Amino acid sequence: xxxxxxxxxxxxxxxxxxxxxxxxxxxxxxxxxxxxxxxxxxxxxxxxxxxxxxxxxxxxxxxxxxxxxxxxxxxxxxxxxxxxxxxxxxxxxxxxxxxxxxxxxxxxxxxxxxxxxxxxxxxxxxxxxxxxxxxxxxxxxxxxxxxxxxxxxxxxxxxxxxxxxxxxxxxxxxxxxxxxxxxxxxxxxxxxxxxxxxxxxxxxxxxxxxxxxxxxxxxxxxxxxxxxxxxxxxxxxxxxxxxxxxxxxxxxxxxxxxxxxxxxxxxxxxxxxxxxxxxxxxxxxxxxxxxxxxxxxxxxxxxxxxxxxxxxxxxxxxxxxxxxxxxxxxxxxxxxxxxxxxxxxxxxxxxxxxxxxxxxxxxxxxxxxxxxxxxxxxxxxxxxxxxxxxxxxxxxxxxxxxxxxxxxxxxxxxxxxxxxxxxxxxxxxxxxxxxxxxxxxxxxxxxxxxxxxxxxxxxxxxxxxxxxxxxxxxxxxxxxxxxxxxxxxxxxxxxxxxxxxxxxxxxxxxxxxxxxxxxxxxxxxxxxxxxxxxxxxxxxxxxxxxxxxxxxxxxxxxxxxxxxxxxxxxxxxxxxxxxxxxxxxxxxxxxxxxxxxxxxxxxxxxxxxxxxxxxxxxxxxxxxxxxxxxxxxxxxxxxxxxxxxxxxxxxxxxxxxxxxxxxxxxxxxxxxxxxxxxxxxxxxxxxxxxxxxxxxxxxxxxxxxxxxxxxxxxxxxxxxxxxxxxxxxxxxxxxxxxxxxxxxxxxxxxxxxxxxxxxxxx
Numbered sequence: 001x002x003x004x005x006x007x008x009x010x011x012x013x014x015x016x017x018x019x020x021x022x023x024x025x026x027x028x029x030x031x032x033x034x035x036x037x038x039x040x041x042x043x044x045x046x047x048x049x050x051x052x053x054x055x056x057x058x059x060x061x062x063x064x065x066x067x068x069x070x071x072x073x074x075x076x077x078x079x080x081x082x083x084x085x086x087x088x089x090x091x092x093x094x095x096x097x098x099x100x101x102x103x104x105x106x107x108x109x110x111x112x113x114x115x116x117x118x119x120x121x122x123x124x125x126x127x128x129x130x131x132x133x134x135x136x137x138x139x140x141x142x143x144x145x146x147x148x149x150x151x152x153x154x155x156x157x158x159x160x161x162x163x164x165x166x167x168x169x170x171x172x173x174x175x176x177x178x179x180x181x182x183x184x185x186x187x188x189x190x191x192x193x194x195x196x197x198x199x200x201x202x203x204x205x206x207x208x209x210x211x212x213x214x215x216x217x218x219x220x221x222x223x224x225x226x227x228x229x230x231x232x233x234x235x236x237x238x239x240x241x242x243x244x245x246x247x248x249x250x251x252x253x254x255x256x257x258x259x260x261x262x263x264x265x266x267x268x269x270x271x272x273x274x275x276x277x278x279x280x281x282x283x284x285x286x287x288x289x290x291x292x293x294x295x296x297x298x299x300x301x302x303x304x305x306x307x308x309x310x311x312x313x314x315x316x317x318x319x320x321x322x323x324x325x326x327x328x329x330x331x332x333x334x335x336x337x338x339x340x341x342x343x344x345x346x347x348x349x350x351x352x353x354x355x356x357x358x359x360x361x362x363x364x365x366x367x368x369x370x371x372x373x374x375x376x377x378x379x380x381x382x383x384x385x386x387x388x389x390x391x392x393x394x395x396x397x398x399x400x401x402x403x404x405x406x407x408x409x410x411x412x413x414x415x416x417x418x419x420x421x422x423x424x425x426x427x428x429x430x431x432x433x434x435x436x437x438x439x440x441x442x443x444x445x446x447x448x449x450x451x452x453x454x455x456x457x458x459x460x461x462x463x464x465x466x467x468x469x470x471x472x473x474x475x476x477x478x479x480x481x482x483x484x485x486x487x488x489x490x491x492x493x494x495x496x497x498x499x500x501x502x503x504x505x506x507x508x509x510x511x512x513x514x515x516x517x518x519x520x521x522x523x524x525x526x527x528x529x530x531x532x533x534x535x536x537x538x539x540x541x542x543x544x545x546x547x548x549x550x551x552x553x554x555x556x557x558x559x560x561x562x563x564x565x566x567x568x569x570x571x572x573x574x575x576x577x578x579x580x581x582x583x584x585x586x587x588x589x590x591x592x593x594x595x596x597x598x599x600x601x602x603x604x605x606x607x608x609x610x611x612x613x614x615x616x617x618x619x620x621x622x623x624x625x626x627x628x629x630x631x632x633x634x635x636x637x638x639x640x641x642x643x644x645x646x647x648x649x650x651x652x653x654x655x656x657x658x659x660x661x662x663x664x665x666x667x668x669x670x671x672x673x674x675x676x677x678x679x680x681x682x683x684x685x686x687x688x689x690x691x692x693x694x695x696x697x698x699x700x701x702x703x704x705x706x707x708x709x710x711x712x713x714x715x716x717x718x719x720x721x722x723x724x725x726x727x728x729x730x731x732x733x734x735x736x737x738x739x740x741x742x743x744x745x746x747x748x749x750x751x752x753x754x755x756x757x758x759x760x761x762x
Contacts, residue, residue, distance in 0.1 A: 023077045026085055027051050029059055029070035036116035038073055042085035051075060054103045054121075056092035056130075071121045073103075097125045098338050101375045105336075108371055112734065113756050114741055115361035123361050124336045126304075126313050134209035134311025140173035141190070144200045156198070163189050164198055173204075209315040221296035223265060230258050233403040237266045240379035240401070241273075241344065248370055250395040251383040253405030254643065255614020256412065259383045260290075260578075262405075263346050264297050266381065271298065271326045275343030278328045280335055280365055282352035283572050287329060288553040290348075294327050304330035304337055307549055332357060332365035335372065342376050345369050349575055350382040350391060351607055356759045364757055366391070385614060385645075386607040389656065390663040392649055408618075415585070415616045415623035417609075417641040419632040422589075432528055433520050438586045438626050439532060446536055446565060450583030450621070454568035455612045456525050457592045459542040460484035463519025465492055467507035474504060480714035487523050488544070497716045525568055525588060533566065541569035574612035580619025585612055590629040590637055597711050598761040599661050602636040606648050609640035660703065662757075666730040668737060669758040672707065673718035674750035681707070683750045684721035691725070691740055700732040711762045718751075 030037040163183040193199040240247045253259045267277040302325035321338040328337040355365040373380035395402035462485040465474040476494035483492035490503045594605045617623025639648035674680035684707035706723035727733040
C-alpha cells in the first residue's frame with residue numbers, strides 16, 4: 001500500500017528528461033474514492049515534462065472511461081507497451097501540491113494508518129487549496145523571444161517601444177491593466193505588440209484574496225531575561241538544531257514555567273538561519289493568543305485552521321509554500337504546512353487528545369510530527385506540564401531527550417489546591433452546583449478585583465431528561481445515549497449525531513405532565529453563576545457558544561482586559577491560557593472524566609485538573625484552586641492537587657505495564673457497525689476469527705479482546721461491536737491488519753474501521 005520512503009521515481013532520469021523514442025513515460029495515479037489504485041497512465045507527448053509527483057490529473061477509468069481526478073505518485077518509464085495504457089486527459093495543477101518530504105509523509109501515513117493514499121492526500125491538502133479558493137483566471141503578459149532582438153525593438157514606434165521596455169524592466173509577468181498603468185499606454189498599443197509577436201499572453205489563476213483583512217500589526221514585545229532552567233532547556237534545543245540531525249525533545253515544564261519563551265527563542269535561532277518553524281496547539285481557542293505572542297516577536301506569521309475561510313486558508317498555504325512565512329501556527333492539520341525550509345516543529349500541550357483525528361485518516365499529529373521531523377532531519381519539541389505517559393516513558397528510557405522546567409517564572413509558587421468532598425457537601429445539582437466554599441472564594445476574588453475560571457466538562461443545560469412518574473429517559477432513537485437538554489431554543493439534542501427535537505413538556509411514554517431535567521451542563525452553571533453574582537460580567541466558552549468566526553478572540557480579549565470577571569466553560573478553557581489576573585480556579589466536577597471505561601481515564605483526569613489549576617497564580621498575586629469531587633481519595637485527584645506528576649506517572653505506568661497497555665504495547669481498535677444488530681455481531685465475530693487464524697499462521701504475538709459491544713453500543717442508527725488488538729510488536733500488528741483489510745469485504749450494509757493508536761474507547 002504505497003511506496004517505500006524515497007522512491008519517488010523508478011527511473012534514474014527525472015521525468016522531464018525521458019525522451020527516447022522507445023521509452024514511454026507513465027505516471028502512477030491514486031484516487032480518493034474506490035477504486036483507490038494506484039493505476040498507471042501514459043503521459044501524452046504534449047504533457048511531457050509537465051507532470052510531476054503530488055499533482056492532480058484527470059484520467060479515464062473503467063470500461064466506460066468515466067473521468068476521475070486523481071493524485072500522481074511517481075513518474076516512470078512504462079513497463080508494458082504504451083498502447084496498453086490509457087492516457088492522462090488533463091492536468092489540474094501546474095505545480096506539485098506538496099514537496100518530496102510531504103509526499104513521503106503521505107506514503108508513510110497510508111501504510112501506518114492503513115488508509116488509501118488518495119484519502120491521505122485529501123486530508124493533507126486543504127479543500128480551499130484544492131479548489132483554488134480566492135483565485136480567478138487572469139490574462140498575463142510577458143516579452144517573447146522576439147523582444148530580445150534589439151534591432152527589431154528599434155524599428156517599433158516610440159510608444160510601443162517604451163511599453164515593451166517597461167514590460168522587460170518589470171522582470172515579471174504583468175496584467176493588461178498593470179502594464180497600461182506602468183507604461184501610460186492604451187489597449188491599442190498592447191494589442192499591436194501582441195499581433196506583431198513582441199508580447200506573449202497566457203492565462204493563469206491568480207490569488208485575489210485581500211491580505212489587508214488579516215490583522216498583522218501587533219505590539220512588538222522584547223525578549224525577557226531567561227531563568228537558569230530556561231537557559232539549560234534552550235541550550236539543549238540549540239544543540240539539536242545545529243546538529244542537522246533529527247531528535248525529539250520533551251520539554252517538561254510546570255504550568256507558568258516559561259515554555260512559550262523557550263519556544264520563541266528556539267524559533268529565533270531557526271529563523272536566523274533562513275528556515276521556518278511550525279507550532280502546533282491543541283485548540284483553535286489557543287490560536288489567537290499564540291498568534292498574538294508570536295506576531296509580537298516575528299515579522300511574518302501564518303495561521304492555518306479549519307475555521308478560516310477557503311480563500312484565507314489558500315492564501316496562507318501559498319505564503320508558507322513560497323517560503324514567506326517564518327512561523328506557522330495552528331491545530332493538528334498545521335503539521336502538514338508546506339514549509340520548504342522547515343527547521344523546527346513544536347507541539348505544545350502534546351498530551352492533548354485533540355491532536356488525534358477521529359475521521360479518516362485517523363492520525364495523531366504527534367506521531368506524524370515525529371515522522372515528518374525525522375524525514376526533514378530537524379528537531380521536534382514536545383512541550384507539556386503533564387506529558388502523555390507514552391511520551392514520558394520514551395523520554396525515561398532515552399528514546400527522547402528530556403529537559404525540565406520544574407519552577408515557575410520568578411519562582412512564583414504553584415497554586416494551593418483544595419478538594420471539596422461532594423459526599424459530605426451534599427450538593428443537589430438540580431438546585432445548585434457551586435458549594436459554599438467555592439461561593440465564598442468567588443466573592444473574595446471579585447472583591448479583590450481578580451478573575452475566576454470555572455471548569456465543567458459538560459455542555460448543555462441538563463445531561464438527561466427523565467419522567468419522574470414512570471422513569472422513562474428520553475434518548476436518541478439513533479444512538480444509545482440520552483438527549484441533552486439545551487435551554488437555548490428549548491431543544492433536546494444528541495451530542496453524538498446532532499439529532500434534535502423540541503424539549504418535551506410531558507412524558508412521551510406515559511403522558512405525565514411534568515419532566516425532570518437531571519444532571520449539569522455549562523448552560524445551567526452559567527445561569528446559576530449569574531443568579532449568585534448578578535453584578536459580575538460572565539462569559540461561557542464551549543462548542544455551543546464558539547461557533548461563529550472570531551468568537552474565541554472576542555471572549556478571550558474581553559477576559560484579558562478585565563471586562564469579563566468570571567469565565568466558565570468546558571476543557572477548552574483549561575489549556576494554555578495565560579491571564580495574570582486569574583486568582584481563582586474552580587473545578588465543578590472533577591469526576592466527569594474519572595470513571596469512564598477507558599484505561600486512560602485516570603491520566604486524563606490528572607491532566608485536566610493539573611492544567612486548569614495552572615491557569616491561576618501566573619501574576620504577582622497567589623492563586624487558589626478548589627476542586628469539587630466525589631472521589632477526593634482517588635490517586636489521580638490526590639496527585640493532581642499536589643502537583644506531583646512523578647508519583648502519578650510512576651504508579652500509573654506500573655499498572656499499564658502489568659496489564660500490557662501502551663506505552664508497553666501497541667494498540668489497534670476495530671469498530672464494526674451495521675443497521676441490524678445480529679448481522680453486525682456476526683460480521684465482527686467472523687473478522688475476529690480470521691484475525692486469530694492469521695495470528696496463528698504468522699506466529700505473531702498479538703492479544704485479541706472481543707468482539708463485544710463498546711460503551712456506546714448504538715451510534716447514528718448503527719449497532720456497534722469492537723475488538724482490541726494489543727501487541728509489543730507494532731510491525732506484526734500492522735502486517736496482520738493490512739492482510740485482513742486487503743481480503744475483507746463487508747457484507748450488506750455493514751461497515752468496519754481500523755483505528756491505529758486509538759485514544760477514544762467509547
